[in-house]
Amino acid sequence: MTQYIIKRIGWIIFNLLVLSLIAFILIKNVPGSFLELQILIGQAGTMGTGLTISEVEKVRGVETEMMKRWGEDVPLWQQYLTFIKGLVTLDMGPSFRWPTQTIEEIIANTFPVSFTIAILAVTIAIIIGIPLGVLAALKQNSWIDYLVSALVMVVSAIPNYVMAVFVIFLFSFWIPILPTYGWGQPKNYILPVLAMSFGPIGSIAGYMRTSLLDALKQDYIRTAWAKGGTERHVIFGHAMKNSLIPLVTILGPMISHLILGTVFVEGMFGVPGMGQYFSQAAGSRDYPLMMAQTVIFGLILMIMNLIVDIIYFFLDPRIRVSRR
Amino acid sequence: MRRFLTIILSLVILSSTFLGTAYAEKVFRWSGSWGNTWDLSFHQGFIWVHMMGLTEGLIKWDKDMNPVKGMAESYTISKDGTVYTFKIRKDAKWSNGDKVTAYDFEYGIKYILSPKNGRGSFFGGAWYIKNAKDYANAVISDPNQVGIKVLDEYTIQFTLDGPHPDFLTTCALPTLYPMHRTSIEKLGNKAFDAGNLVTNGPYKLVGYTPNVEYILEKNPYYYDADKVEVDKIVGKLGGDPFLMYRRNEVDLINVGAAQLPVIEKDPILKKELITFPQSTVNLMYFSYFEHPAFDDRRVLTALQKAIDKEKICKFVYRGLAKPAYSVVTDLIPGSTANDPEVVEKFRFDPEAARKLLAEAGYPGGKGFPTVHFLIHSGQANDPLILAVKSEWEKNLGIKVIIDNYEQGVWSVKRFEIQSEPTFTFSGASYLYPDPAAPLTLNYAEGCLVASLKTKDLVEKVRLEKEQTEALKAGDEKKASELAKRIHNIIYTRSTPEARKILSLVQQAQRTTDPKKRLELYRQANKIRDINMYSSFPLVQPMSARLVKSNFEVPFNKYLVGFPVGFAYIRTK
Amino acid sequence: MEDKILISVKNLKKYFSRGKDIVHAVEDVSFNIRRGETLGLVGESGSGKSTVARLIIRLIDTDGGNIIFDGVDITTLSEKALKPFRRRMQIVFQDPASSLNPQMTVGTIIKEQFLIHKLGTKQEQEKWVEELLEKVGIDPSFKDAYPHEFSGGQQQRICIARAIALRSEFIICDEPLSSLDVSIQAQIIKLLEDLQKELGLTYLFISHDLAVVKHLSDSIAVMYLGKLVEFSNKKDLFSNPLHPYTITLLSSVPTIKGEEKEVELKGEPPSPINPPEGCPFNPRCPKKEDICERETPILEEICEGHFVACHIVQR
C-alpha cells in the first residue's frame, strides 16, 4: 500500500509538471496582459475619453520596468523554470493584482477557509442527503420518493447564488437570527455552508437513491430477505454499505469543486476564500495567480482522487484483497 | 403568523439600535469601495480610501470640495506660478506618533512616481512637477532631477513645468501623498498590512480581510482628531449591498436603477435615498478603421442626432442620468455641456438625422457600412449599448453588430486596426473641479489625433506599430524617423479646430489670471464640443445612495460618489 | 411420510404493473412437490419461473392463489409468523457473484443466518461454517476469504452451503447452472444430488433447459407465458410429451444420436403484457385450430399424473 501511495504521489508530481507546462504555454499565449488591462482601468479612472491614445503610448515606457519587476523580461522557458523553482521552494513571489501579497500567503490564508467551508458543506450534504436518498429508495414510487426526487432536481438545478439569496431571506429576514455578511465568528459559517450544501445534498440524495435501489435489486439482498433477515438487517447490514462505496467516488470531485468553485458564495457572504482570488486571476491576466490556480486545482483534484482510492481500498474487499 | 414575525423583527431591530446606543463608540459601515493593496503606489481602489480618511496631503478638500490646508500650515506660490513652497504644520503626526516631515512627502511622492514601485497612478498634479513624468516613465532614472526639494524638516518646495493653478487642488489627491519611510524600509510589503500601515490622516487601518472588509479607527495623533466624530469605519468589500442595508448591516450603499422601483415603494428607504450628479460621461468612440463615411461630418452628426438620449435616461437609467452633449460634464468649470449651440447641434432629431444621412449619400441607411460595437464581457449587459444600437437601427436604418470579447482580449483588440467601422464604449470621469482636469495638454494633443481622417489615423497607428517593432529591434534611427512621420501626420493632417484647441490649452496653462484662464478653457471646450466627432457623448449618470437617517454624509461628485472624507461624517 | 406433499401451490397469480401496462407474470399456476423429490420447472426466459420462485419463498406477495408449505398456508403470513418457515426453505440464484455480498467474508455470509435465527454459540457457529464448507467441497480454511476470491463454481457451492445451513428441507434452485461453464455444471449437479440423498432435500429446480432438468427431476412442469402447459413425471414427459410446446422444447434438446429436430419453434414468445386470447401458445403452435384462439385451455389430467393444457390433446 505504502508503495502504491508513493507511486501515485510520483504520478501526481509528474502530472503537475505537465499540467503546469501546458497551462503556462496557454496562459502566455492568451491575448491581453495585466498591464494592458491596468491601462484600461487607469484610463477609465482619469481621462477615459478614448482620445488618449498618445497617453497610452507613453505609459508603455513603464512596461519594460514592470516586466523586469515581474521577471517577464527573460525568455519564456526561463520564466517557466523560475516558476517551477518558486513552486518547489514555496516562494512564488507576489501576485500582480494583489501586489503586496505573495502567492504563498494568499494560498496559506485562503485555502484553510475554502477547505473548511467545503468540508462542512459536504458533511451537511452527507448528513441530510444520505437519509433522504435512503428514504426515497426504500419508499420507491411513493410520494416521499417523488418529493425527494423533485427536491433533488430543484436543488441541483438552482444555481448556488439563488440559494445564497434564499438562505439570506430565510435566516436574516424571515427568521432574523443571522447576519448576511461578515467573517470571524462561528455563526458566519452557517449561511455560506448552507448555501453551498444544497447542490451536494441534491446530488448525494439522488446518487444514494439510485445506488441503494441498485443494491436492493442484488440477489444477495433477496437471499437475505429469504433467510428471514429483518429490514434493519437487510438494508443496513447488506445494502447500505455496498451502495455507499460508489458514493465515495463522487465525494472527491465534489469536495474539490466546492473548495475551488465558491466565488459567488464567498462574495455574497464575505468568506475570505480562494475563489475570489482565483476567479479574477484569469480576467486580469494575473499570471502568477493563474499558474498557482492551475497547480492548486490539479493538486486538489489529484489528491482527492488519491484519497478516494485509498478509502475505496479500505472499503471494498474486491480491491483490497487480491485473488488467491 | 406574519404579524408575529413582524413583531419579532421589530423587536430585534429595536434591541439592536438600543444596544447600538448603549455603546459610546460610533461606527459607520459602508459598502462601495474596493481594492487590492494599501500601497499607495498602485493605482487601485484603496487609494481613494486613503484619500477619504487614511492619508492626508498638504492640501485637503473641505466637505464642499474646496481645497484647504491639510498637512500644510501655509504655502506660497511664486509670481510666475511655477514654484510652490509648503510649510508643514508642527503638530502633524503619523498614526504611530512620529512627526510628519517634508522628507515623508518627498519620499512618498517619489515612491509613487518611481517605475520600480507600483504601476503609477497617472493622474493629477504629480505630472505637473518638473521631470516627474519622465522619471515615472523611466526616461530618466535620477529621482533628484524631479522638481521636489526639501528645504528643511518642515518645508518642501515643488517646481512645476509651468504655471498650473490646479496644482493646489491636486495636492489633495493620492499621487502627492506622504508615506512613512521607516516602516516601509523596515517591513517592505508587510508595511501595508493592517496594523503595520502608518498613516497621517484622521484614521488608521486596524483590520483588513481581503475581499471581505477593512476597519479604520480614529487616529488619536491626528491634529484635528477632536473634530472627527465617527470612531470606527467599516468598509464591506462584498455581499449584496441592498440586502445588507435592509438588514441594517451597513449605513451607506450605492444603488442602481434596478433598485429604484423597490425604494420608491418603501417610505423609509425613499426618505434615505440621496441622488446627486456625477462628474462622469458615458460615451462611445471610434476605433481604428478606414471609411470615408466616417470622415463626413453630416454622417457623424446624423449618428449623434439619431440617439434619443432623453428616452434612454428616462427608461434605461430610470432618471438616474441626464443626456450629455459634451465629453466634459457640467460639473467642471468652463464646460460647455449646456451651451445652447452645442445642445442644438446634437439634439435628438431623427428627421434631421435621416436627412443628413441621405445628403451624405445613404438615404434610409442604404449603402451604409455595417457598424460594429466592440465591447467586453463586462459591458455585455449594458442597456445603454443596446439602446444605442436600437436607436440607430430604428432611426437611421443602419445595421449594428455587437462583438463581445473577454476583457483581456478586448484590451488588445481595441488597439487593432478594424476592417469595418467600429466603436467602443467607455466612461470618462474627472477627479476635481478644475477646467484643467479634463483638458490636459495630453488631451489636447489627443484632439489632434482624434480629428484625423480615418485613413490618416489608421496610417498613424500602422507607423506606431512599426515604431514599436523598430524600438524592440534596437533600430533607434528607424524609430526616430518613424516618430517624425507620425508627428508630421498629427500636426499637418489634423483639422484647424483641433490645432486651435491645442493652442488654447497651451495658452490657458500659461495663464495665471483665473478669469482669463477659465475663458480660454471655455473656448477650447466649445470648439471641441462642436467640432470633434470621433467620440459621441451619451449620458451623464447620476449617483444614487442610500444613507441611514442617523448619518449625514457629504459626497464627492468627482470621485465616483464616495464620501468626501470620513472625518466629515456627522451623526444625528 | 415419504409420499407426503411438502409444498403445494394452488392457482398462483402475480401481476406486475409496468407503467400503464400490466404484466401477467404468473397466471393460475398450481403444482405439488413431494418431500424428498425434485420438481423441474422449465420454460423460456420471461415465462415467469423466477416469479413463481419468489412467490413461494414469499419475497413478493401473491395476487391470488395459495402456497401451502407442509400443510400450512403461508400465503399471507406476517413476516414474524413466517420466520420459522423461512428457516425451512432457501433459494439459490443464477448468478452466484451477485448472490454473495462482496463486503462480507464467506464465513460471515454463512454464519449470518445463525445470527438471524439465534442459533448456537460462537464456537458452534464457527464449527458449523467449517462443516458446511467442507460438505460443499470448499476448503474450510478459506472461510475468511471474500466471495470475489473464488471462481464461479466455488461461489455457487458457497451459495448452496448457505442454503443448506439451517437444515432447510426445501431448496429452490433458480437456474443455478446458467452462469457456469459446462464442466462445472456437472459438478454442481452432482453436489445437489449428493446433498439431496444425504439430507433428504426437496428441490424446485428451475431451468430454461430441459436437458439440465432431466438428470435431477422426478417430475417436470412446463411453463409458458405465466401458465403451466404440462405437468408430469419425468419418464412420461420425455417418453410421451403431449403439449406442442413441450414437443418443440424436447426437439431442441440435443439427443445423443443427433436426431433431426421434429418441429421448429416459430417466432418470438408473445409479450406477457398483452397475452394472446385463448391458448397462450396459439400464435406459435403448429397444430393451432380455431378454438385455440377463442378459449383458454385448462390443465387437465390426461393420463395418471400427466396434466396438459391443450385443446387438441384434450380432444
Ligand SMILES: Nc1ncnc2c1ncn2[C@@H]1O[C@H](COP(=O)(O)OP(=O)(O)O)[C@@H](O)[C@H]1O
Ligand atoms: N419486479 C418486476 N416488475 C415488473 N415486471 C417484472 C418484475 N419481475 C418480473 N417481471 C416480468 O415478469 C415476467 C416474468 O419474469 P421472470 O419470472 O423473471 O421470468 P423467468 O424467470 O422465467 O425468465 C417477465 O416479463 C418480467 O419482465
Ligand SMILES: [Mg+2]
Ligand atoms: Mg429467471
